[in-house]
Amino acid sequence: MNPTAVPLSQIGSTESSSPTPTLQGTPASGTVPTFLPNAPPLPALSSIIPSQYPKLDVVPPTDSPEVQQWILDVQSTGIQIPSISVTQPGGCPNNTQAAADTTRCWWTCGGCVRETDVSDCPTKNTWGLTYDDGPAFYTPNLLSYLDQNELKSTFFVIGSRAVSFPAILQAEYIGQHHISVHTWSHSAPLTTLTNEQIIAELGWCKKIIKDVLGVTPNTMRPPFGDIDDRVRAISLAMGLTPIMWTRISATATLDTGDFYISSGAITSAQVLQNWEYIMGNASVLNTGFIVLEHDLFQQSVEIATGYILPDALARTPKLTLQPVITCLNHRDK
Numbered sequence: 001m002n003p004t005a006v007p008l009s010q011i012g013s014t015e016s017s018s019p020t021p022t023l024q025g026t027p028a029s030g031t032v033p034t035f036l037p038n039a040p041p042l043p044a045l046s047s048i049i050p051s052q053y054p055k056l057d058v059v060p061p062t063d064s065p066e067v068q069q070w071i072l073d074v075q076s077t078g079i080q081i082p083s084i085s086v087t088q089p090g091g092c093p094n095n096t097q098a099a100a101d102t103t104r105c106w107w108t109c110g111g112c113v114r115e116t117d118v119s120d121c122p123t124k125n126t127w128g129l130t131y132d133d134g135p136a137f138y139t140p141n142l143l144s145y146l147d148q149n150e151l152k153s154t155f156f157v158i159g160s161r162a163v164s165f166p167a168i169l170q171a172e173y174i175g176q177h178h179i180s181v182h183t184w185s186h187s188a189p190l191t192t193l194t195n196e197q198i199i200a201e202l203g204w205c206k207k208i209i210k211d212v213l214g215v216t217p218n219t220m221r222p223p224f225g226d227i228d229d230r231v232r233a234i235s236l237a238m239g240l241t242p243i244m245w246t247r248i249s250a251t252a253t254l255d256t257g258d259f260y261i262s263s264g265a266i267t268s269a270q271v272l273q274n275w276e277y278i279m280g281n282a283s284v285l286n287t288g289f290i291v292l293e294h295d296l297f298q299q300s301v302e303i304a305t306g307y308i309l310p311d312a313l314a315r316t317p318k319l320t321l322q323p324v325i326t327c328l329n330h331r332d333k
C-alpha cells in the first residue's frame with residue numbers, strides 16, 4: 001500500500017480540503033515535445049485568454065463564428081448524421097421509446113456499442129487507465145503518483161477546466177499522458193443536445209486543447225457515457241473516436257463510483273468494494289479493460305493514489321497499466 005495514503009475513514013464528503021499541491025516541473029513555453037514526431041513547441045500560457053472562450057460550464061452558443069465554421073466542417077466531411085430524435089433529460093426511464101429503439105444504438109440504455117467505439121483494451125490483464133473531468137486542483141497529486149510509478153494515463157479533459165488550469169494540462173501532455181476530449185461544459189448528456197450544440201461542445205474542447213498544447217486531440221469520451229449513433233457520427237465527423245469504459249452486462253459497467261464520494265452518495269469503502277468487483281470481473285474477461293475514474297475531486301484522487309493504483313500494481317497476475325491509445329497498439333500477435 002501507499003505509505004502516504006490518506007486513511008480510508010477520512011476520505012469522504014465531510015473531509016476538509018487539504019492544501020492544493022504545487023505542480024512539479026511546470027513545462028516552459030517553447031518546450032518541444034520529443035516524444036511526438038513533428039510536434040510544435042508548447043504554446044505560451046499567456047496566449048490563453050479566458051475571455052476568448054465561451055462561458056464556463058454551460059453549453060456554448062451555436063451562433064458564434066467558430067461554431068458556424070465547425071458546422072460547415074462537419075457538413076463537408078459528407079458523413080451522414082442520422083436523424084435520431086434528441087432525448088429528454090432523465091435517461092432511460094424518461095425516454096422509454098428511444099430506449100427500446102435498438103436502431104439508435106444508445107449506450108446508456110442497454111449498452112449498445114458500434115465497431116468504432118473503443119470500450120476495452122485488446123490484451124488480457126491490460127488496464128487502459130483513464131481519469132475524467134479534470135484538470136483540477138488535485139490533479140498534480142495524481143500526476144506525481146503516476147510519475148513516481150512510471151505510469152501513463154489517458155485524461156478526458158473538460159474544456160472549462162482546461163481553460164482554468166492550462167499549466168496542469170501542459171504538464172499532463174509533456175509527461176506523455178494521452179489527452180482526450182470530454183466536452184466544453186459537461187453540463188448535459190450529449191444525446192439531449194441538438195447537432196449544433198454537440199458540435200459546439202466538442203469543438204470548443206478540441207480548440208482549448210489545441211490552443212494550450214499545440215496539438216489536436218483525436219479521441220473523445222461522452223459525459224456520462226451518453227452516446228448514440230447521432231453523437232457517434234458527429235464525433236467521427238469531427239475526427240474524434242469515442243472511448244467508453246468496459247461494460248460487463250446490460251446494466252453493469254466497470255465504474256468505481258469515485259465521482260460520488262465528495263457528495264456523500266457513496267463511501268470510500270464502497271468504492272473499494274466496487275474496485276474488488278471490477279478486479280473480479282476483469283480477471284475473467286478475455287480482453288483487457290477500461291475503468292471509470294475521475295481526477296476532479298480531492299477524494300477521488302486520494303482513493304486512486306492511496307488505494308486503487310497501489311492495489312492494481314500489486315496484483316498477480318501482473319496488470320499492465322497504459323493509456324488507452326497505447327493499449328490499442330499492443331494487440332496480441
Ligand SMILES: [Zn+2]
Binds near residue numbers: 132133182223224
Ligand atoms: Zn465526465
